[in-house]
Amino acid sequence: MSSINYDLSKIRGFLFDMDGVLSTDYIPLAVNGDPMRTVNIKDGYALQFAVKQGYHLGIITGGNTESVRIRFERLGIRHIYMHSSAKLKDYEDFLAKTGLEEDEIAYAGDDIPDYEVMLRVGLPIAPVTAAPEIKGIAKYISPLRGGEGIAREIIEQTMKAQGCWMKGDAFGW
Numbered sequence: 001m002s003s004i005n006y007d008l009s010k011i012r013g014f015l016f017d018m019d020g021v022l023s024t025d026y027i028p029l030a031v032n033g034d035p036m037r038t039v040n041i042k043d044g045y046a047l048q049f050a051v052k053q054g055y056h057l058g059i060i061t062g063g064n065t066e067s068v069r070i071r072f073e074r075l076g077i078r079h080i081y082m083h084s085s086a087k088l089k090d091y092e093d094f095l096a097k098t099g100l101e102e103d104e105i106a107y108a109g110d111d112i113p114d115y116e117v118m119l120r121v122g123l124p125i126a127p128v129t130a131a132p133e134i135k136g137i138a139k140y141i142s143p144l145r146g147g148e149g150i151a152r153e154i155i156e157q158t159m160k161a162q163g164c165w166m167k168g169d170a171f172g173w
Contacts, residue, residue, distance in 0.1 A: 002157040002158075002160070002161050003140075003157070004123070004125075004139075004140045004154075004157055004158075005139065005140065006106075006122065006123045006139055006140065008123075008157065008158045008161035008162065009161060009162055010103055010104050010122060011055075011104060011105070011106050011122070011123060011158045011162075012055060012056060012100055012104040012105075013055060013056035013057070013058070013094075013098055013100045013104055013105040013106070014050060014055060014056075014057050014058070014105070014106050014107075014108075014151070014154065014155060014158075015057075015058045015059070015060060015091070015094065015105060015106070015107040015108070015117070015121070016057075016058070016059055016060075016107070016108050016109075016151055017059075017060060017061060017107075017108060017109040017110060017111075017113075017114050018037070018059060018061035018063055018068060019035075019037070019061065019062075019063060019110075019146070020110035020111060020127065020129065020130070020146040020147075021108045021109060021110050021127060021146045021147075021150060021151075022039060022040070022043060022059070022146070022147065022150075022151060023037040023038050023039060023146065023147045024037075024038055024145070024146055024147035024148075025110070025129060025145075025146050025147075034065060035063065035065055037063075037065065037067070037068060038147055039071060039147070040147055040148060040149045040151070040152065042149050042152040043149055043150070043151035043152050044071075044075055045152070046151055046152040046155040046156055047072070047075045047076075047077065047151055047155065048075040048076050049155070049159075049169075050155045050159065051075065051076035051077060052076070052168070052169055053159065053164055053167075053168065055155075056079070056094075056098040056100060057076075057077045057078075057079065058077065058078075058079030058080065058081065058094050059072050059077060059079070059080045059081065059082075060081045060084050060087050060090045060091065060094075060117070061081065061082060061083075061084060062083065062084055062085070062087075062113055063082065063083070064082045064083035065082075068080075068082065069082055079094050079097065079098070081093070081094075084113075087113055087114060087116065087117050088116040088117055088120075091107075091116075091117045091120065091121075101122075102120050102121055102122055103121075103122035104122060105121040105122055105123070106121065106122070106123040106124075106125055106154055106158065107121040107123070107124055107125065108125040108126070108127070108142075108150055108151070108154060109124070109125075109126065109130070109134060110126060110127055110129065110130040110131065110134055110146055111130065111131050111134060112131060112133060112134070114134060115133060115134065115137065118134065118137050118138065119137060123139055123140065124137055124138050124139055124140075125138055125139070125140045125141075125142060125150070125154060126138035126140075126141050126142065127141075127142050127144055127145055127146045127148075127150050128141060128142060128143055128144060128145055129145045129146055142154070
């Protein structure tokens with residue numbers, strides 16, 4: 001049974017912010033000043049599995065680190081919006097390219113730049129460490145901190161609700 005109070009049978013698309021959601025909100029800096037993000041391996045498994053099962057996935061981030069693009073492209077994610085200064089514009093592009101309805105989308109964000117998109121999607125989600133304004137509009141607040149597997153949690157609960165978790169090509173990368 002899901003701990004998410006939303007009709008998960010509607011969800012066909014997942015969108016994620018990067019910093020504070022797919023990575024921790026504490027990011028070491030390389031000598032050249034570039035952020036060095038961490039990722040959760042169980043998130044990676046769930047992301048690639050969801051892609052293989054036909055879900056539409058996307059990343060919308062204000063960051064612009066090539067390693068982030070490479071990581072998510074390798075997992076099969078086609079909709080990667082980097083250096084996003086207006087996340088709502090990128091969200092609308094995602095809608096246009098996928099043909100999804102807003103109530104079919106789950107979006108996980110943690111800070112003010114995510115606010116406008118979270119007001120529009122069917123299932124706005126926040127990690128426990130999100131800004132108070134974001135928690136105030138989230139329909140689900142995960143008990144997990146950013147970078148600790150929130151994508152896995154959301155995708156797994158959704159796919160279990162739809163009866164497709166551990167089905168098909170679940171047992172490989």
